[in-house]
Amino acid sequence: AVVSTQSTGWTAVRYEGSATESYRCKHTLRGHGGDVLDVAWSPDDKYLASTSIDNSIIVWDAGNFPERATTIRGHQGMVKGVVWDPIGKYLASQSTDRTLRVWRVGDWVEET
Secondary structure: OOOEEEOOOOEEEEEOOOOOOOHHHHEEEEEEEOOEEEEEEEEOOOEEEEEEEEOOOEEEEEEEHHOOOEEEEEOOOEEEEEOOOOOEEEEEEOOOOOOEEEOOOOOOOOOO
């Protein structure tokens, strides 16, 4: 089992363990300039997206932690939530700037 947690501070943490709940820290992902508010795995487990009060989304390359696939900076307010579409073609984010934005996976450009 793989569990991702959001954390106060500047990290997202990935834990691995068994069904008996004996988890250990596998990776600590540092990169945000403020508290992490949400994390979400892509449907194929290739990426982990994390959001923060620093107005950014970091998309982590899960096959090469702690490498980043990209950092998305399109919101003017803290990014409170992130979700992948079921196929993994799009990533959606919502922010305190009162916007919901949809990003194309691969080139990470906002879908218009």
